[in-house]
Amino acid sequence: ETGVTQTPRHLVMGMTNKKSLKCEQHLGHNAMYWYKQSAKKPLELMFVYNFKEQTENNSVPSRFSPECPNSSHLFLHLHTLQPEDSALYLCASSGNTIYFGEGSWLTVV
Amino acid sequence: GEDVEQSLFLSVREGDSSVINCTYTDSSSTYLYWYKQEPGAGLQLLTYIFSNMDMKQDQRLTVLLNKKDKHLSLRIADTQTGDSAIYFCAESTDNNDMRFGAGTRLTVKP
Numbered sequence: 002e003t004g005v006t007q008t009p010r011h012l013v014m015g016m017t018n019k020k021s022l023k024c025e026q027h028l029g030h031n032a033m034y035w036y037k038q039s040a041k042k043p044l045e046l047m048f049v050y051n052f053k054e055q056t057e058n059n060s061v062p063s064r065f066s067p068e069c070p071n072s073s074h075l076f077l078h079l080h081t082l083q084p085e086d087s088a089l090y091l092c093a094s095s096g097n098t099i100y101f102g103e104g105s106w107l108t109v110v
Numbered sequence: 111g112e113d114v115e116q117s118l119f120l121s122v123r124e125g126d127s128s129v130i131n132c133t134y135t136d137s138s139s140t141y142l143y144w145y146k147q148e149p150g151a152g153l154q155l156l157t158y159i160f161s162n163m164d165m166k167q168d169q170r171l172t173v174l175l176n177k178k179d180k181h182l183s184l185r186i187a188d189t190q191t192g193d194s195a196i197y198f199c200a201e202s203t204d205n206n207d208m209r210f211g212a213g214t215r216l217t218v219k220p
Contacts, residue, residue: 003154043114044198044210091152099208101145103152 004028007092007102014082015110022077022105024092030100033075035067038089038104050075082109116199116211123219128186130214132199135180139201142175144184147196147213156184156197186216194218 005026014020024033035047049057050069064086066078075092087109092102116132134142140161145153159166159173159182166173172185182201186193196215202208 003152005152007152043212044200046208093153098143098155098158100155101153103150 003100003102005092005094005100005102007090007105009105010103011106011108013108013110014079016082016084018082019078019080021079022090022092022107024075024077024094024102025073026092026094026100026102027073028094028096028100030094030096031072032095033069033072034093034095034099035065035075035077036091036093036101038091044091048077079107082107084109114199114201114209114211116197116214118212119215119217121217121219122189124189124191126189128184128189128193128216128218130184130186130197130199130216132182132184132211133180134182134199134201134209136201136203136209137180138203139180141202142173142182143198143200143202143208144171144173144182145198145200145210147198149195153198189216189218191218191220 008023031052033050037045046059047061048067053069064081068076089104089106091104093099114134122128143158144156146156147153159175170187174183196213198213199211
């Protein structure tokens, strides 16, 4: 238990669906992140939020839309995804060190 | 861009030592990390080392850093089947700029 909670743990969606991933932390951290993990590839940093403000967007396609309503919650809204977007999406937060959630396994069919 | 590289697979026998190696290219790295990912789970921070340190030991884990060669290793003594997982090396200059390797899948055979 790292203190970073992600829901849902598993999600299967069609290419025309709209869904959201949720991340929650009560560690008092002010920075939150979304990472994408694909097999045999380095983790890819997608978005960074500091004090609810987006400070980094690593050329992520617009079909991924993050939202950070407060320092404890981070969402990743998904729409019109492609099969190649199937991956494990990891949320993280940081104080002195980065702590990861258990991830949301996304399958796009 | 800056890279972090590690071999994808390592297989050892139970009770042996495991050594997972990592190389990185960013000479300004401040922190270096090892994360463990068990099947179906997220990443768990195992240990980290500051770049001004050569070695850090924590129970069965020993981290060695050769800053000159930009080489980081994780040694697991008396490897157990429960150590089977993917181990990620990562480096950062600050917590908002963290780079990961692709992960080394450690398989421990009985």
